[in-house]
Amino acid sequence: MSTAAVIGAFGFGWHVDAAQSKEPQARAAEAPREKPRNVIFIILDDLRYDGLGFLQPQIRTPNIDRLAKGGSYFPNTVVTSSLCSPSRATILTGQTARNHGVVDNNNSSEKGLTFFPHYLQKAGYQTAFIGKWHMGQDSDAPRPGFDKWISFMGQGHYYPTEGIPADQAAQGRVNMLNVDGKKVPQTNYITDELTDYALNWMEKERDPKKPFFLYLSHKAVHSDPLPPPRYAHQYDKVTFPLPASAANTPENYAGKPMWVYNQRNSWHGIDFFYNTDMKMTDYLRYYYATLSAVDDSVGRVMSYLKKHGLEKDTLVVFTSDNGYQTGDHGLIDKRTAYEPSVKVPMIMYEPGTVPAGVVNSGRLRNLDFAPTFLDLAGVARPSQFEGVSAWPLITGQVKAADWKAPDFVYEYYWEWSFPMTPGTFAIQRGDLKYIQYYGIYDTDELYDLSKDPKEMRNLIDDPAYLDAKVQLRSALYKQLADRDGRHIIPYTGRTAIGSVRRKIGGTDAAPFPRQWFVEPNRPDRIDDVVADGAFKQRLHDQGKPFVSMESLGTGRNRVEVLAAEMEKLKGADTGK
Numbered sequence: 001m002s003t004a005a006v007i008g009a010f011g012f013g014w015h016v017d018a019a020q021s022k023e024p025q026a027r028a029a030e031a032p033r034e035k036p037r038n039v040i041f042i043i044l045d046d047l048r049y050d051g052l053g054f055l056q057p058q059i060r061t062p063n064i065d066r067l068a069k070g071g072s073y074f075p076n077t078v079v080t081s082s083l084c085s086p087s088r089a090t091i092l093t094g095q096t097a098r099n100h101g102v103v104d105n106n107n108s109s110e111k112g113l114t115f116f117p118h119y120l121q122k123a124g125y126q127t128a129f130i131g132k133w134h135m136g137q138d139s140d141a142p143r144p145g146f147d148k149w150i151s152f153m154g155q156g157h158y159y160p161t162e163g164i165p166a167d168q169a170a171q172g173r174v175n176m177l178n179v180d181g182k183k184v185p186q187t188n189y190i191t192d193e194l195t196d197y198a199l200n201w202m203e204k205e206r207d208p209k210k211p212f213f214l215y216l217s218h219k220a221v222h223s224d225p226l227p228p229p230r231y232a233h234q235y236d237k238v239t240f241p242l243p244a245s246a247a248n249t250p251e252n253y254a255g256k257p258m259w260v261y262n263q264r265n266s267w268h269g270i271d272f273f274y275n276t277d278m279k280m281t282d283y284l285r286y287y288y289a290t291l292s293a294v295d296d297s298v299g300r301v302m303s304y305l306k307k308h309g310l311e312k313d314t315l316v317v318f319t320s321d322n323g324y325q326t327g328d329h330g331l332i333d334k335r336t337a338y339e340p341s342v343k344v345p346m347i348m349y350e351p352g353t354v355p356a357g358v359v360n361s362g363r364l365r366n367l368d369f370a371p372t373f374l375d376l377a378g379v380a381r382p383s384q385f386e387g388v389s390a391w392p393l394i395t396g397q398v399k400a401a402d403w404k405a406p407d408f409v410y411e412y413y414w415e416w417s418f419p420m421t422p423g424t425f426a427i428q429r430g431d432l433k434y435i436q437y438y439g440i441y442d443t444d445e446l447y448d449l450s451k452d453p454k455e456m457r458n459l460i461d462d463p464a465y466l467d468a469k470v471q472l473r474s475a476l477y478k479q480l481a482d483r484d485g486r487h488i489i490p491y492t493g494r495t496a497i498g499s500v501r502r503k504i505g506g507t508d509a510a511p512f513p514r515q516w517f518v519e520p521n522r523p524d525r526i527d528d529v530v531a532d533g534a535f536k537q538r539l540h541d542q543g544k545p546f547v548s549m550e551s552l553g554t555g556r557n558r559v560e561v562l563a564a565e566m567e568k569l570k571g572a573d574t575g576k
Contacts, residue, residue, distance in 0.1 A: 036378070042297075068347050076361055085135045096411065220290045221290045260510075264330040323344050407427055411425055419498045524544075
């Protein structure tokens with residue numbers, strides 16, 4: 001059954017005006033509004049792109065599913081950096097990591113950055129940030145651009161006494177929130193408490209005469225995902241399937257870079273993930289039970305809108321800061337350029353404006369969120385924004401088939417704290433994705449996602465894709481230049497060795513690719529650093545070198561041979 005059919009099959013109580021379809025139909029230009037629309041932006045942490053009830057029948061998310069039935073689902077939504085802080089900075093600034101400078105989770109500076117709600121404030125919006133900030137994690141202080149502020153330091157905690165020594169918890173110590181600059185004790189399960197704050201702000205604190213933008217940023221479902229008591233045993237009898245590529249088989253690793261296999265036995269590998277012996281099937285029971293509290297939160301927010309007659313005046317956006325691998329290619333967590341890492345769930349809901357019951361295949365990037373939010377509010381686009389407004393796509397004014405999505409360029413900068421994933425750059429143009437790695441001795445990757453959506457067949461050495469490889473390499477390098485045209489690898493200071501542990505007796509290191517093993521003294525030994533091209537490929541197909549460089553002291557690479565040739569040339573010049 002197609003995703004559109006699955007969405008349409010849910011018999012929820014919300015009325016759906018538009019017939020279900022695979023893509024939105026073209027709509028007339030939006031009529032002038034009597035008043036500006038409100039926006040509620042709900043963002044989760046580490047939610048897998050397909051981790052929703054209407055996509056996996058074992059998962060129970062009735063309120064989120066209701067959003068999809070009454071709104072549009074965007075399955076091709078991606079993030080330009082799949083890591084908490086860089087992704088959130090991209091959403092808030094409308095810039096890529098190479099320009100906003102928040103390149104990892106290690107307390108990157110926010111100096112000089114302007115967050116998009118600042119522009120909404122100037123246009124008359126009231127703005128609120130409630131939840132996980134996770135940039136500059138040494139500080140939970142209010143940031144510019146928000147009239148209301150509730151947050152916490154770093155990752156925060158699901159429970160008030162989580163992470164606090166037992167003796168101190170017994171004495172009454174609890175985790176703290178920052179509420180408008182004041183330290184306030186956390187008193188409840190974090191998802192519920194953040195929702196309480198959000199509803200209180202909408203009901204009692206904001207000016208009802210002004211439009212509002214609510215940025216509701218949940219801690220869930222980040223590790224270690226602890227559900228509330230009411231959902232603690234929700235999935236005890238459910239076994240969630242793992243990706244087929246999680247298995248340690250030669251077929252699954254054929255053509256894959258060595259680092260992928262080496263990561264199996266690490267903090268971010270399926271064999272030793274988070275350095276525990278927990279099975280991923282057990283972890284997912286916690287993961288999806290934790291999501292259920294978010295589903296409750298969505299239901300409460302939507303009930304508030306309906307009760308106050310704000311459904312048609314409020315755009316509700318549901319997404320995640322990055323994806324999550326649950327064993328794909330033997331990997332867990334995010335950071336990589338593989339589909340489960342870069343793809344995120346995306347649902348938008350606004351009756352009468354966003355087509356209902358629709359699966360919209362147009363590609364969105366988190367880089368496009370800020371320009372879109374300003375566009376729908378009628379605010380001019382700041383010059384530093386790098387993305388585009390997707391509002392015409394979202395509303396159906398432009399069909400998905402006609403949407404000219406920019407290249408999807410991905411950047412992840414190596415972190416000393418989790419060194420098992422190398423610096424990663426990638427570009428997707430149409431269905432072709434090219435991935436290269438920085439600073440390691442390994443192979444690049446090329447996938448045709450239309451034929452190989454699970455990224456199992458690396459086409460990097462396939463002659464049929466030679467031209468595409470060369471073009472994408474060039475385009476990737478050009479587009480990775482920063483605003484000053486520079487190609488710079490940023491990094492933050494090391495303070496420890498990082499998570500380097502491996503399980504005793506676990507998976508060992510990967511062998512180098514077989515085709516890399518060659519006999520010595522080959523005349524084509526320099527060819528691998530010469531630019532790829534059709535002529536070079538033809539010579540290789542014929543068993544000939546592109547640049548012949550014999551070993552020192554052999555063949556023509558000898559002093560006596562070259563000296564004799566030099567003397568011969570001199571003789572030709574003098575006519576002897």
